[in-house]
Amino acid sequence: MQVDIITIGDELLIGQVIDTNSAWMGQELNKEGFYVNRITSVSDDHEEILSVLRETTERSKIVLITGGLGPTRDDITKNTLCEFFNTKLVHNEQVLADVKTFLSGRVKNLNQLNQDQALVPESATVIRNPVGTAPILWFSYNGGVVVSMPGVPTEMQHAMHHEILPRLRKSFDTGFVEHKTILIHNIPEAVLAEMLSGWEDAVPKFIKVAYLPSPGKIRLRLSARGNDQQLLKSAIQNSVEALKPIIGDNIYAEEDQAIGEVIINLLKQQHKxxxxxxxxxxxxxxxxxxxxxxxxxxxxxxxxxxxxxxxNRVLGVNKADLDQYGAVSRQVVEQMAKGAVDVFKTDFAVATSGIAGPSGGSKDKPVGTVWIAWASAHKVVSDCFQLGQMRDRVIMRTADTGLIRLKKLIENNDL
Known part of the structure; x- marks a missing residue:
């Protein structure tokens, strides 16, 4: 079932506020089998909101809106919805009581703006908001729905979890959606696409393959929709198994997890x-x-x-080695890792030393040169990497590489 999301607010368009609402809703809707067709951000402008409402209601049976329900003059969503659905604002005693309860202890007397929160479109189904002052508005139209929610993320998320998603599940048949995400390290996107050309040709047509790159790593997502959930799961798993021999050790996880979570789970399993x-x-x-x-x-x-x-003073790196080889060297980074094991009394340690840039490089050690070492009480291994010339990316790739290699070393008992 197709969904359109509309986020309203000038602050979104000028970059003052990041639109996290649509990303969160997309994730939650996807889990329930709904397909988000389009996400639109629009200004606090009457005509712009009307235009977007006309477009979205023509193509989608479900339209979810956030923003513009507050008490101030720039919050015009309720009035615009009244015009769109040819209705009027009416006073709702239950909403007023909820506003009074929510503001109790913080506001002695409700001003007119607070009281006006109880004005709601007459044709809307009003859903109570226990974590804010603006009610949620549910409009039914031509077999579809338009739902208007507050823009405050906590209020929107509460409404989605407790009211909107349960109501949508009852009202619409979504079928099934299955995803599998493979996390891949140290293969450029274009190279990976070339490697997987034959594999992609063999993937069933109802499975969609997406490449989601970030510095130094790629999330490869397989998605399938249909009415036979077991068929979807089986087809995706078969495709994943066919993928493994092609990519090999460059796969570092088979779930869409942050690398920190991957490391923590592994260490917990091994009590390390x-x-x-x-x-x-x-x-x-x-x-x-x-x-x-x-x-x-x-x-x-x-x-x-x-x-x-x-x-030197805390980790015990030999000063003579620092002077002779420099901080960015095998000798120094290995001593740093061993020093961390000793100082913190841990089973494993990771150490990094490099030139993130934009300055500080030399002919022998250009910007992006990074040494990383991994140590236990009995062994230390290290490697040198060239991680590019953009400071932020060098730092991110260093952290990811250090943790991903740690995972592989632990799993292979190489430390």
Missing amino acids: TVSLAESCSGGLMAHLITAVPGASEVFKGSLVAYSNEIK
């Missing part, structure tokens, strides 16, 4: 711990790990050893 000694990655590896709930079970800590003094 990890620490980090980061220089050029500047703590990004630690962030990728600690962003995942439960990280404290396996992650002991990280040291951002940006200066040679800290590398």
Whole structure:
């Protein structure tokens, strides 16, 4: 079942606020088998909103709107919906009571703007909003629905979870949708597409293949829709199994997970711990790990050893090696990793040292040169990488490479 999403607000169009609502809704709708056909952001302009409503209701049976339901003058969605559906605003006592309850203890007397939140389109089904002042408005039209929700993400998400999605499931037959995402590292998109040309030709026509690249890695997504869920699952899994011999070790996960989550799950399974000694990655590896709930079970800590003094004094890197080989070297990064194992008393450690740029490079060590080491109490291994010339990408690729290689080393018992 096709869905259109409309997000309303000048702040979205000038970049003052990032539209996270449509991305979140797209994910949740997809889980339920709904197909998001188009996402449109529109200004707080009466005619623009009317124009978008005409377009979307002609092509989709489900139109979901966020934004423009607040109490201020620039919130014009309710009035515009009244004109579109040829109805008028009427007072709703239940909405007023909800507004009073929500604002109790914060506002002594409701002003006119707060009271006007209780004005709702007469032809709409009003859905109560327990986490805000603006009600949710449900319009039925020609076998379809238009739903208007607040733009505040927490309010929209509460409405979707508790009211909108359950109502949509009852009203529309969605069929089934199945996805499988393979995470691939260290193969450029064009190279991967060439490698998989024959494989893609063999994939059943009802499976859609999408390449989702980011610096240093690619998410390869397989999607299938239909009425036979078991057939969809089986066909996708067969395609994945045919994919593995082609890509081999460049696959680092078969679920759409952040690398931090992949590492944490692996360490939990093996009852192991990890620490980090980061220089050029500047703590990004630690962030990728600690962003995942439960990280404290396996992650002991990280040291951002940006200066040679800290590398020497805290991690025990030999000063003579720093002077002779420089901070960006096998000798130094291996000592950093071993030092982290000793300082944090962990089973494993990862260390990074490199030249992120844009300056600081040389003929022997150009910008983008990065050394990464992985250590345990018994072994240390390291490798040198050339990760490009854009600072942000060098940092991100360093963090991803360090954690992805750690996963493979642990799984292969190479540490």
